Amino acid sequence: MPRPDAAYSVRMNDLPGAIRTTCPYCGVGCGVQMQGGRGAQALGDITHPANHGRLCVKGSALGETLGLSSRLLSPMLRERRDAAMRSAGWNAALDRIADAFARSIAEHGPDSVALYVSGQLLTEDYYVANKLMKGYIGSGNIDTNSRLCMSSAVAGHKRAFGEDVVPGCYEDFECADLIVLVGSNTAWCHPVLYQRIAAEKERRPELYVVVIDPRRTASCDIADLHLPLAPGSDVALFNGLLLWLAAHEATDSAYIAAHTRGFEAALAVARQSAGDFETLARTCGLGRDKLQSFYERFAATEKTVTLFSQGVNQSSQGTDKVNAIINCHLATGRIGKPGMGPFSMTGQPNAMGGREVGGLANTLAAHMEFARTEDRARVQRFWNSPAIASKPGLKAVDLFEAVHEGRIKALWIMATNPVVSLPDANRVREALRRCEFVAVSDVVRDTDTAALADVLLPAQAWGEKDGTVTNSERCISRQRAFVPAAGEAQPDWWALSQVAARLGHGAAFAYRSAHEIFDEHARLSAFENGFAEGGAGRVFNLRGLVGLDAVAYDALEPVRWPVLARGAQSGRLFGDGRFAHEDGRAVFIATAAQTPAHAPGEDYPLVLNTGRIRDQWHTMTRTGLAPTLGAHLPEPYVDLHPADALASGAREHELARVSSRWGSLVARVRFSGELRRGQVFVPIHWNDQFASDARVGALVNPVVDPISGEPEFKHTPVRVEDFRVDWHGVVYSREPLQAQQLAWWTRIQTLDALRYEIAGRGAVKDPQAWARQLFGVGDPRADWIEYRDDSGGIYHAAWLREGRLQACVYLAPRAMLPQRQWLADLFTRPRLSLRERQSLLAAAPLGAGGNEGPLVCSCFRVGRNTIVKAVQEKGLQSPREITACLRAGGNCGSCVPELRALIAECAASAAEA
Structure with a gap:
């Protein structure tokens, strides 16, 4: 990789004595140096091949997320669903889980229990969970929230290559002459990889970048061409490209003949649905010139990398979208060579590790498959297990539907928050209410999902856990602990092993460390695996890591699999034209363009798209703690085209309700200019801990891809309506507030206080009494200052204690309230001056400066x-x-x-x- 530019020098300094670990956010898998316990400073690891010292803002702010204020510190039990949680010991909590699972298995069979896990788990945790469920309980009912972000890529890889393998590596982006970003706002969702691309683009301006996305996102900043295709038209676009390549003699006929099969069938299906070029352009919502420009550029550029992510995967036709992209690379022989290939970017830090160990319901461990009898026998033989699941388990959406129907009686959820993240999330909430037994392992005490648990287990958090993760380029990295575990928190693999022992399987789960689990994982990957020698087997193989002792495991440097010898480093795969299907060939998959499962209509005329924002992560249980990350886009918002807002009665900066057949939310209206008419965008992050009504999962269409089971997060018909309120407000408080009585609220963490954006209905007849009650100020002698304009409906008040600002509130008929950062800064002062007290009442800094803006x-x-x-x-x-x-x-x-x-x-x- 070229040397990072000087702009990154602030993050390039080595920290003597720092612990080298791996960032817990996106699938880039950046190396991090941490120094200083719970107040640790996070710096990029200059030795790590994924980032070479760079960190995005979320990684840079990791030190702000290590506090204990929100942590679950001991096991907790609920005797009855209507009872409060109480603290309990580990033995009591584990006994409760084991008893519930054992009783359900005895009465209803192994398929009556399930695990729902997460890409936040380490590979060692994942391995033990999968082994317990599939090899000892004997059910396939373990699935993961990675189902929601990359299972379509898994299915597409397996259909095309014979195995779930990402062929390329990050260096390909710096070798390429054409980079196509499809359904990926890389600048915000995988920012360090985006900065590598941007640096290469600056060094080599002839590098051509195409962004294919319905929205004009931040990633378009370096794009030479933006194709704002119609939502759901990806298959048509890439089928059209395949036809263009064939018609203009831009395919590699020798490669197709020697290394693939199914090309003519794929072409025939593409022809049936494509129509003429004008029809194709209309289907994709693109101008003819733009479409032709993309096709010509792709045809003419050998070194082409196509990066795809959630915009492709999260679809009811996601697997076909993946294969339509791969087809174009196979047709040109552009795979497994420097600067070329299809590249799937995972959303989570260890989605790839979960895929390696069989964390998905439809796969076995070590890339083995249920469909192959010999694979099932091989895994059972290696584990010496009493039972092996004979068929795939339930995928995430179907799993929670089975919970709702009562077919699954006992469920253990680990490191994820499905009441927020799954589609049709209100039905998921109801499913957990109905479930006979729910256990939740988490690091956070209060989540939407934890509220429905019978047992809560305190898991070790990032910074406390020890193990490995695998990033999007197949690079295995160590995640090392640098702070002691909080309270009674334990590793997830330990809790699973303890339950396994209580179910009678103690000998097979007698692990004493993550190192022992990793060694077993590596041995299984190499067990009866002859692919490297040209025989039958799997590309995934960690033979070179078998037998690491604890010291060597602790010192393990980042390494890409397959690892066939100690110290070896794999690069690109499939460059020799040999794939993992039995005949060694790759397969073209015929993909027919289809319309989305639910189309907009009179009641729901707009199409909802969901995704991430720059500074937040998943359901905010970590990033929501970081003041640095709360300031950029602090509120849930709905992004609209101004014409659609006008038609719906919604106004910019005001509140609006977004509704679908499945649910609704309330958010602030924003006109970013990123969207065409008919489209709506809402971020995924907010939940009941951070906002009154902003779980976008409650709206999302629960239809799934029939092959991968991945939900359709990018195409839900919705309507938008004005959400009328009588007043708006902003509140800062050092202590959490009870805001449930308000019509709308959202909460943001600042450095020394919590900020609440609020709105209400009906007049606040006595604002002083209302504000004092909100802050819990009963003492009439309290240092309370206020300004009141009853005719204008304006109220400003502040509460101080020994000259230090404790809380303040500003109410007004419209959302015209004080500059927020200035207010937050006042909470950092040990004592306010008279001028600062006056400025509080004036709702503005007195004198020059003070308003830096958003x-x-x-x-x-x-x-x-x-x-x-x-x-x-x-x-x-x-x-x-x-x-x-x-x-x-x-x-x-x-x-x-x-x-x-x-x-x-x-x-x-x-x-x-």
Whole structure:
């Protein structure tokens, strides 16, 4: 990899004595150095091949997430569903789980119990969970939240290659001449990989970047071509590309003949559904010139990498979308060679590790398959297990439907929050209410899912856990503990092993360390595996890591599988044209373009798309604790085209209700300019701990891909309506507030206080009494200052204790309230001056400055107004110049697209003046 540019030097310094571990966020799998216990500073690991020292803003803020205020610190039990949780010892909690599972298995069979796990688990945790369920309980009913993000890629890989293998590696993005980003806002969702691409684009401007996405996202900042295709038209687009390649003699006929099968059948199906070029362009919602430009560029560029992610996978036709992309690479022989290949980016840090050990309900361990009798026998023989699951288990959506129907009686959920993250989430909540027994292992005490548990187990958190993870380029990295476990927290593999022992399987689960589990995992991967020698077997093979002792395991450096010899490093795969199907050939999959399962109509005229934002992660149980991460986009929002907002009665910056057949939410309206008419975007992160009504999963269409079982998160028909309130407010408090009586609220963590954005219905007749009750201020002698304008419906108040600001509240008829960062900064002062007290009542800083505007650069806390002023006054013309002046953009680079947009905005304003 080329040397990272100087903008990253702040994150390139080595920390003597630091613990090297791996970031717990996205599938890039960045190496991190941590130094300093629970106040640890996070720096990028310059030795790690995934990031070479870079970290995104989430990784940089990891030290802010290590506090214990929200932690689950001891096991807890609920005697009855209507009873409160009580603390209990580990023995009592584990006995309760084992008794519930044993009773259900005895009365209803092994398929009456299930595990629902997570890409947040380490590979060792995953391995033990899968072994227990499939090899000893004898059911396939273990599935993972990775089903929600990358199971379509798994299914597509297996159909095309014969095994779930990502052929390429990150270096391919720096070797390529054409990079196609499909359904991936890489700039926000995989920012360090995006910065590697951006750095290469700056070094080599001829590198051509195409972004294929219905939205014009931050990733378009470096794009030479943006194709805003119609939602759901990916198969048509890539079928059209396959036909174009064939018609213009741009296929590699020798490669097709020697290394593949099914090409003519795939072409025939593509022809049946494509129509003429004009029809195809209309189907994709693209102009003819743009579509032709993409096809010509792909045909002419040998070194092409196509990166795809959730925008492809999360679809009722996700597997076909994956195979339509792979077909184009097989047709041109562009696979397994430098700078070329299809590349699936996983969403979670260990989604790949879960795939290795059989964490999906439809796979066995070590890339073996239920469909092959010899694989089932091989796994059972290796484990010496009393039973082996004979068929695949229930995939996530079907699993929770079985819970709802009462077919699954006992469920253990680990490291995930399905009441927020699954589609039709209200039905999932009801399913857990109905379930006879629910256990939840988590690091956080209060989640939407934990509220429904009979048993809560305190799991070790990132920073406390020891084991391995595998990133999107098949790179296995060590995750090392650098702080002691909080309270009574234990590793997930330990809790699973203890339950296994109580079920009578103690000898097979007598693990004393993660190292022992990893060694067994490596031995199973190599067991009767002759692929490396040209025989039958699997590409996934850790033969070279078998027999590591504890010291060697602890010192394990990042390594890409397959690992066939100690110290060896695998690179790209399939470059020799040999694939994992029995005949050694890759398979073209015929993919017929289909319309989405549910189309918009009169009642629900818009199409909802969901996804991540830059500074948050999944359901915010970690990132929601970090003040740095709460400031960029602090509220749940609904992004609309202005014309759709006008038709629905929704107004920018006001609240709106978004509804589907399955549920609804309330969020702030935003016009980003990223969307065409008919489309809506809502982020996935908010839940009942951070907002009154913002679980987007409650709206999402529960239809799934028939092959992968992955839900359709990108195409739900919805309507948007104005959500009327009588007043708006902002509240800061050092203590959590009871906000349930409000019509709407959302909570944001700042450095020294909690910020609440609120709204209500009906007049607040006595605002002082209302505010005092909200803050719990009963003492009439309390230091309470206020400003009140009853005619204008305005109220400002602050409560101080010995001169230190404890809480403040601002109410107004409209969302025209004080600058938030200025208020947050006042809570960092040990004592407020008279001028600062006056400014509190005025709701604005007195004198010059003080209003930096909405946050743009989270790393260095630089606001929009500060950047615009510098651009205008100093004539700054590039993000690099802004970085040199203000530092903004100089760490993770995630805000660079916004910096570039502000420069363009200032230039346009100057031209109009």
